[in-house]
Amino acid sequence: DLGTALGVTELVPLAQGGQKFVLRALRQGRPVAVKAMLVPPGPLYAAALERARRETRVLAAVDSPRVVRLLGGMRELRYQGVLPYGLAWIEELLDGTDVEQLLGSPWQPAEASRLLVHLAEAIAALHTAGIVHRDLNPGNVRRRADGGYCLMDPGLAHFLAEEDPADAHCIGTVGYLSPEHAPGGAIGPPSDVYCLGILVYQALTAKLPTPPEAALLADTPAALARIVERCLRQNPAERFADGTELLAELARHPELFGSTLDDGPAPEDPPTAVEHLGYALRGEETVELRGAFGTRQVAVESIAKDQEPFAIRLRPRELEIAPGVTFAARTIELDDHRFTNLYELVVDTRRARVGVSSGDEGFHLPHLLAEPSVVAAVNGSFSFISDDSGYQPEEFCLDFCARDGMTVSLPTVAKPAFIAGPGGVRLRELDARGVLRIGDRRFDWIGSKVPPRPEDAPGLVVYGAANCRVEYSEAEHVALLRGVDRPANRTPADGADVIDLVITRRGGRLVVESLHPGGDADLFEGSFVLRGRAGTVDGVRAGDEVEIQSIGGVAASGIESGFSIGPSVAAAARGERLDGYDESLGLSPFLPGARYARTLISLTDDVLRLRVLDGAPLTRRFQGVSCSETARLVEADGLDPETVHHLDGGQSAKLAFHRPDGDESAVVVLGSMHYLLWPKQEAGTFLWRGREGRLLRSALTIRAGG
Template identity: 25%
Template sequence: MTTSPPDPMIGRLIDGRYQVRSRIARGGMATVYLATDLRLERRVAIKIMHGHLADDNTFKTRFVQEARSAARLAHPNVVNVFDQGQDADMAYLVMEYLPGITLRDLLKDYKRLTPEQTVDIMDAVVAGLAAAHQAGIVHRDLKPENVLLADDGRIKLGDFGLARAVSANTATGQALLGTIAYLSPELVTRGVADARSDIYALGIMMYEMLTGEQPYVGEAPMQIAYQHANDSVPVPSSKNPAVPHELDELVRWATARDPHDRPADARELLLRLREIEPVVRGTAAAPFASIPLSSAMTETAPLAATRVLDPAVADAPLVDEVGETGETDASKLTALTQRRRRRGYWIFAFVLVLTGLAAGTGWYFGAGPGAFETVPETASLSPDEATALLQQSGFSVVPDERNDPVIAAGLVSGTDPEAGASAQRGSQVHLFVSLGPRILDVPQVVGMSQADARAHLVEFAVADDIVQQYSGDAPVDTVIALLDGDGAPLPATYPERGAITLVVSAGAIPAVTGMPAADAEAALVDAGLTVDYGDDVFSDDVEAGIVVSQTPNADPMRPGDTVTLVVSKGPDLVEVPNVITGQTVAQARAQLEALEFAVSSNVPEFLEGAVVATVQSPAAGERVKRGSEIQVNFG
């Protein structure tokens, strides 16, 4: 049986102060643990950046930025940040610990909320966001997962990991930061965000709370982003007729496609929300202006339970309490006293019953079957270990399976409810055993631009770094191949979230044949290639110093590869020696043929060894092509 290694952080003392107790949640940038602040003797949540991001300055800056952004806020509806620092190679952030659930957990359980529940939660969320906007901070990642509902009833806004200081147009640096379902049209189309982008996300959250679903769905994130950019969010009452008109209008205002048509910030939205809250709750004051005051008093006077008697008419018969006239004052008072005593007995008995019910309810929900427990973290454990851990916490385990791109097949990938959530003791918890990643068909992206290819490959882990390759058939920045995690060509099917590297065209290799050698080298170096030279060659057709040929030394060619150039030496000319200085024709022939000349003579071959050469053509000192014919004659 394979077991996963224990989390090395459990039990660790951070910065000599924070004792890590257990893991609460894990995200893309950091893991959150429950810890004890030994100095102040209190429980805290400590957020620790993943080790593999420690050398990434961008992530470290964003992590510190979250601490600074949240620390600037002092509001009952914003998660408090206590401390931030670095211990050895890990950056950490210390926050208040809020046992409870998230708004996402609540929506999973109840699907949709009533209008009254929605305004209760939104009042707290918008109030916290208004404080952030007033402090000059844009949250930029509003979603139900970042709204915390504490067990004690507090509602707080957290996770300022993407927060930025407000400017007229706060550029994101990446067009799709945050969660796609809550992105404003301007973030999708222009990649900029301000306070009104947060308002749009709040509007989408209100729609989801009132209807139980998000307004836009699609098979790919780009489809959802397209709808955000081009469609208007429908009113919630189109899905849930119980939604009042006032909330319809609030959602319509918050989700206007044009940012100028939305509230300027969360404070403006909060004022409007609190204006309509009495109407939503059904507690709005009735319009009494049209009813005469005397008439109203006349109609309601008989309903009064107590009268104030004028001493001047104290001897008048008592009707309200006794009910009959003509009795003496003593008998009236005796009957009244007895009736009040009986009423007191009933009230006392009623209080006892209520006290018993309260005590029983407290036991049931505090220590009995109705008590709530935190679902423990079971990811990466074996099914047997996870089952035992959940049963020890008082839960009933329901085995289940699901694909998981990270957790190895056969190990636990998670639970429903999720780890860290509160659930009733004795309730069922679905334990998911990983089937490994789904095997997906790889989309055909060869020939697409790099951006379009990434949009089609969202279910895989496409590396930010690319491999450039020269191609005369594909324009620059066009995808020409895909590589798997080992650098091999990608097959037609591939695991979900599997590593993929794009091979992108760097354009054609410059053609430098016929160029001067110096110009050819400069052109190839500018294109990212290394230049080497082969042996120069003679050429009757290409003048000296001109490139005769270029040869790629690898296939395929990528930036940094070597191109070999062959340069012309011009025609192969040889200087004709003087062979008529007392040599015989045979001696002259031997000397010239050694220089690869062809030799002809008017002296018969059998006399060449005896006859002295006296004439040569071409003359000595002339430069002629190697292999040319030289005449050596007598006379």
């Protein structure tokens, strides 16, 4: 059904137009909009499929607060998994009212100016991405509860670099068409400018313009009148060339558009220096925040719904916390009055040692600084997370993981990896292929998500926690619960010709824990599972020792520690298919437009950079950053987005270090300070754990001395 296909619950119809339905739903406890096109098989299905693909491609290509955001890619809906009957995707759920319901009487010029600026920002974002909307009308614009305007429904949009269909002049909405919409016309960015002019004219006069003479009301400010008049010129060459040029003209009139369009927050708190920022628990019910703003008392229970008190801007700060290790913090201003806080550790790996701390029982990041010589730590790799404490994997790290000189988990798909060894640290792509030994026999192995190549020798196939699927369910007292469908969390059953070997750690070595003829092994029984044909693994017995010899062409003996990391910032920003970062995480953090706190890692020569871009999801302007914003920020700092990778993110995004200019025992903790431990039952209390953070299974530690 639709809910299962998209991973949403509580679907409620909101609107219908033709074949398209809009529904409200919950995903991970948060409201979203589901767009569905129900089309039976036949000649109309291909056209509907192409339109849905175009609409989702447009939304994925644009990241602007003035354009509705895509939160989940298009899915084909198939009856019993075979017969197609429709298409669906997930978008941001917009509050407010469609503008077409607000045009019954003339607007005040200040409000019409707000509409003009916000929609100019929207079409500028489209035009910069090489897209023309082609159907800008009041039914496709929403005035939100905060007074901002947002452009929706790019179902007729067109990528200018692609060939336009022969019937392009037939598209659009009557009354909101440019002269170029006529047969033979070339619809381009000036056409969107014209349609925006129609809409603003209608807002000012409560009627549509009648070219070539379209007089505005006498009380319309002269600058606004001139801009609208230019938008409505019949010759496209006489209009603003695109949304960007229109915005540039608007910027020349601050007397008209400055004070009337300031929809930002109330006067901001003064920025706080990191050393003056404090968080403390008072009892179990109140968190005290200290900064340049003074002191705030925040009820713990309220943080589950409102995290605005944690949206605190910072004064720029830089300090050396150990030889070869520097820390920097600053606030980065984003579009639409939003911001993120950047915390960065820069490590000269010739003067300080970087390695992986990892453990089955889990740990909290600040506790790592109790170890001798550890001066800083950053949250580590993507790991399995579930609220079902009675059913957990033996190995939480997803895909490759090595600790204390032993590889404890193998990758199921090629991913980038952080590797520390005698020669220093490396970031490199690690193929999910290699060699291992069971007893005295050598086997080739390949990840279960890797398409086999003709030259691959018959060998063993790896399954692990990265093959599981995290599922979300609603609960009355909390927004959602994460868990795994236990019966489905097994290797595929495949008849009598295969045998699954469950591999577990016993002391300081890997051994075969159990054998499962025909497959169907529990993915959580051991560290990972090896599948082989019966004739290949005949003679293997429980208790046989397993030694990993190579991974992706890297000798395991040269790996002291390491783990799989996330995709490059550039790959995530391009919206590429990112295998291995979705089902096992429950929800991919790399969806276009989705804002998260993010932890990044990069290595240039011998310099390692670890960055946290902080945010809290239940705030208006401090929600984190999207993939495309991350790429722009990285480029602005002179780094190559192709070589900067995601390390982790969300509520795990955190770093900690010893403060060098104070008490040696003082530990500074930054990132995700809003973190709550949610009750797992229908009743219970929320516990603030902003300082400790989420229970981690791996982290990067930085030690003094090369």
